[in-house]
Amino acid sequence: MTSCLVAGTALFGAAGVSAADSPSPSASTDSGTDPNADSSASPGTDGPTEAGTSFRTATAVKPGQRATASASTGDYLYWVVPLDQGQRATVKAKVSLPKAARHGAATWQLDVYDGLRRRQACQYGAQTRTAARDADSVELSCTLRTVRGWAEPWANDPLPGSYYVRLTVVDLPQEDLGLPVHAEVRTDTADAGGAQAVDGSLAAPLVPGAGVTTPQGDATPTEGATPTDGATPQDGASASPDRVTAAAPDGGWSSGWWSDRWIWTAVGGLLAALAGIGGYSLTRGSGRPARVPQRD
Structure with missing residues (x-):
C-alpha cells in the first residue's frame, strides 16, 4: 500500500x-533601422521594418518577432499578431524620440484590439506614458487577459484570432507634430495552462478577411462597415506578404478539445x-x- x-x-x-479610429493621413514607413536604437534591447527574431496606417493595412508579425518602423510623430502605427486560446500575451513597445529640440512633453499610448476590433483591457502594464521634453525614449507595455476558447456573445473576453496593436501619440505640443521617431514593438506569449481552459471552442478564429495592401493614406472603414469587410485592390496595387491578416500560429490554431x-x-x-x-x-x-x- x-x-x-x-x-x-x-x-x-x-x-x-x-x-476603428481614424489613421494619420500619411504615415512614413521607411525601411531600415534607427541608428540610435539599441539593437541589443530586444532579443529574438527580427520582423518587419514597417507598420501599417490602419486596421486594413496593419503589418503582420509573429509572436516573438521584433517589428520596427520609422515614422513621424502623430502617425498611427498598426501591427497584427495571431493569438491562440490559452495564451497570455504581453505587448511591449519602445519609441526612440528625436534628438531635435522639442517644445514639451509627449504622451504615447499602446492599444490592442481583437479580430472584431474591440479594444482589449490590459491586466497590467504601462499602457500610457508621458515622455519628458528631454527624454530619449519612452517604453510601454500591455499584458492582456488569457485568450479563451469560447465566450458568451455579449462578453468582451479575448478570443482566438488576429490582434491589432496600435501605437500613437495622444498628447503633445502642436509644434512637435511631424518630428521623426523610431518605434519597436514585440509580442511575447505564455501558456496559461488548463486552469484557464473552458469547455467549448469557436467554429473558426476571429480573423478578418483583410489581406490587400491599400495606398498610403487610405482611411479605416467608414462607420457601419463590418469587421470582415476587405479592402478592394486599386489599379496597380498588389498584395504584400507583410500586409496581410495575421497568419495562424506555428502549429495551427488549437482544436480546443485538449488541455x-x-x-x-x-x-x-x-x-x-x-x-x-x-x-x-x-x-x-x-x-x-x-x-x-x-x-x-
Whole structure:
C-alpha cells in the first residue's frame, strides 16, 4: 500500500511539472533601422521594418518577432499578431524620440484590439506614458487577459484570432507634430495552462478577411462597415506578404478539445482509487470472526 501511495504522489508531481479610429493621413514607413536604437534591447527574431496606417493595412508579425518602423510623430502605427486560446500575451513597445529640440512633453499610448476590433483591457502594464521634453525614449507595455476558447456573445473576453496593436501619440505640443521617431514593438506569449481552459471552442478564429495592401493614406472603414469587410485592390496595387491578416500560429490554431486538465483529471482519479483501496484495507479487519467467550 505504501508503494502505491508513493507511486501516485510521484505521478501527481510529474503532471504538475508538465502541466476603428481614424489613421494619420500619411504615415512614413521607411525601411531600415534607427541608428540610435539599441539593437541589443530586444532579443529574438527580427520582423518587419514597417507598420501599417490602419486596421486594413496593419503589418503582420509573429509572436516573438521584433517589428520596427520609422515614422513621424502623430502617425498611427498598426501591427497584427495571431493569438491562440490559452495564451497570455504581453505587448511591449519602445519609441526612440528625436534628438531635435522639442517644445514639451509627449504622451504615447499602446492599444490592442481583437479580430472584431474591440479594444482589449490590459491586466497590467504601462499602457500610457508621458515622455519628458528631454527624454530619449519612452517604453510601454500591455499584458492582456488569457485568450479563451469560447465566450458568451455579449462578453468582451479575448478570443482566438488576429490582434491589432496600435501605437500613437495622444498628447503633445502642436509644434512637435511631424518630428521623426523610431518605434519597436514585440509580442511575447505564455501558456496559461488548463486552469484557464473552458469547455467549448469557436467554429473558426476571429480573423478578418483583410489581406490587400491599400495606398498610403487610405482611411479605416467608414462607420457601419463590418469587421470582415476587405479592402478592394486599386489599379496597380498588389498584395504584400507583410500586409496581410495575421497568419495562424506555428502549429495551427488549437482544436480546443485538449488541455492539461485531462492530465490532472486522470491523476485525481488514480489518487482517489488508491485512497479507496487503502481505506478498505485498513477497515476490513483481519478477516477472522471474533472469538466468543464460552459459558461455564
